[in-house]
Amino acid sequence: MSQTSEESREESEHFVDFDFMDTGYGKNHIKLLRIKREGAVHHVKEFQVDTQLTLCSKKDYLFGDNSDIVATDSQKNIVYILAKIHGLKSPEDFGLLLCSHFLSKYPRVTKVKISIEEHPWQRMVTDGVPHNHAFISTPTAIRFACVTCERGAMPDIESGMKNLRVMKTTQSAFEHFIHDEFATLPDCPERIFSTVIYSKWKYGMTAGLDYDYAWNTVKDSVLYAFAGSPDTGIFSPSVQNTLYLAQKEVLEKIPQMSWIEVQLPNKHYTPVDFSQFKYFGVKPSGSENEVFLPSDYPAGNIRAVLGRKSLLSPDMLMLQSKL
Ligand SMILES: O=c1[nH]c(=O)c2[nH]c(=O)[nH]c2[nH]1
Secondary structure, eight states: OOOHHHHHHHHHHOOOOOOSSOOOOOOOEEEEEEEEEEEEEEEEEEEEEEEEESSOHHHHHHHHOTTOOOOOHHHHHHHHHHHHHHOOOHHHHHHHHHHHHHHHOOOTEEEEEEEEEEEEEEEEEEEEEEEEEEEOOOTEEEEEEEEEEEEOOOOEEEEEEEEEEEEEESSSSSSSOOOOOTTOOOOOOOOOEEEEEEEEEEEEOTTTTHHHHHHHHHHHHHHHHHHHTTTTTOOOOHHHHHHHHHHHHHHOOOOTTTEEEEEEEEEEEEEEOOOGGGGTTTTTTTTOOOOEEEEEEEEEEEEEEEEOOGGGHHHHHHHHHHH
């Protein structure tokens, strides 16, 4: 049900000088754990959900008329009830389910945005045997998804990964950048490369898509682009190049993905200068490179969004040709 003409007249009388550019309200940080029991074997999923609804009228903001409002408290209850009835599969599937529930149950809702973060629990293994009901918290990488559905439009699904901290102790360099009057950093043919991987991507099509498989593919591809094979590794001439190779690999593997953003903050490890400590038989800094000073800030931050040319809008293509 869209706005009535009476409502729209009343509201437009208020919008002489101002207009809402966006509105939304919902409940944040709805935490839930869902257990699925298959006899003695239990499966767990823990999600944190944010809901956000946009209504067809603004009478709640303008006049204090709450008659269209699905209370944020009810939104929270709906999250728990749908989790109880349908269980939790992936964050993307649960986001889609919630969107479709809000839109079909409440005709005055025009847009739903569901953001979900998963807390990773891994089944414990005791003497090589998977435990029936005990789990370890393994937040090595956090999975998240954001599903937005506007009434009458295709859902918009963005998924992502964050907090995946990695390091490699060789096969990384940074050389031949601009050495002008502002530069103090020397060319570095060999350095530690450490970063905290953040990535977000958007699905254009969802036909035949397994969201869990896609997420694991992104994680494995990005890690491989960073680390390479276990014995020889892979050489990185810059964070920029490694980042691009990771994105390219992912887009080649997952045809349903329209674009992928990757951010790699450069977490610096500076060799400690031992040149003052000649009595300890330590060679000057750089010749051994065994002791480093980790310094998180300031940190370089390298990012790029790589999309498929076939899906880029004319504006984006124009912008690209000017770069
Ligand atoms: O891989 C890098 N890219 C840069 O752009 C940069 N800048 C910098 O100081 N160190 C690095 N490393």
